[in-house]
Amino acid sequence: MKRIFITLLLPFCTLITFAQAKKKAPAAKKATTQKAGAKPTFRNSLDSASYAFGANMSSSMKNDGLGSLNYDLLLKGLKDGFEGRPLLITKEQSQAPISNLFNGLSKKKFAVNITEGKTFLENNKKQAGVQVTPSGLQYIVLKAGDGIKPKVTDTVLAHYKGTLLNGKQFDSSYDRNEPLSLPLNRVIAGWTEGMQLMSTGSKYKFFIPYQLAYGERGAGQDIPPYSTLIFEVELLKVNGK
Incomplete structure (x- = not known):
């Protein structure tokens, strides 16, 4: 727009x-x-x-x-x-x-993207281990951590990999061999909410509806509008404000 x-x-x-x-x-x-x-x-x-x-x-x-x-x-x-x-x-x-x-x-x-995402999430929430928050964010705990949990005002250090529903990878800090430091109040809503659920040392898999991701605009050429996204995120450290 x-x-x-x-x-x-x-x-x-x-x-x-x-x-x-x-x-x-x-x-x-x-x-x-x-x-x-x-x-x-x-x-x-x-x-x-x-x-x-x-x-x-x-x-x-x-x-x-x-x-x-x-x-x-x-x-x-x-x-x-x-x-x-x-x-x-x-x-x-x-x-x-x-x-x-x-x-x-x-x-x-982009009706196909919307329908595809909605259908995927409806089926995915029935899978074993998948939890759903009131906002519609879905996640699986791949590895439980025992450290502190970040607050929305904190900056965190994390490793991650992001893919579309078709499996196409659009970003990965693992491939760069360099974790990302980011403030939780300046990322997509799905990350802001999801990472506050994580304890340091844990690894989660997030299934993020387009409303909590990049919405109707998408992001660049790799993430089309109305895309439901999948992220594997590993919380390495909480750096505070």
Whole structure:
């Protein structure tokens, strides 16, 4: 979503600049008016840029699954913004429908990932040794430790391996032969919750729903949106705050 918002922001910022320029030069606005039903022609850079903005915006949104818009309301929003008319919704109110629209498109696009994760977790919680927390986090104790447990404000030293449900590994501190030091309040929610269950010296296997992992955005090219993740984590040390 961030990319979409950035893509949309740049054209609108530029359009505002053009609108200000048009107010200072009304004659230019009249000169570029097209007759109804006539084939559009580009008479100057403003004409070609105006069309390019629309084409580029639609291409970007289409790539994210949007097939069409209410063009009358789109045009009205542009005109109201440029001409200083009262807006039908405030800038703050506009964020929710945009976010809801693209979240809905994203869920539809990655429905397979969502269904796969839900089915896996439903079956996995029936397996011997699997425990489930109220948040939906699932885990197995591979090795019990006898040291202290970290708090959410602590920094810990841990070894780990992360995989997708299909077994593809996306990260491993074991492969790098270098454990990771990290603050528990700055990691995905599944880690923040799960590692507080662990005693130093223990090793757990976590099954993390997408809501407690990287959510609807995913992470880079290796973790798709709405991915349920599997981590093997070994807590080596609690370093405190």
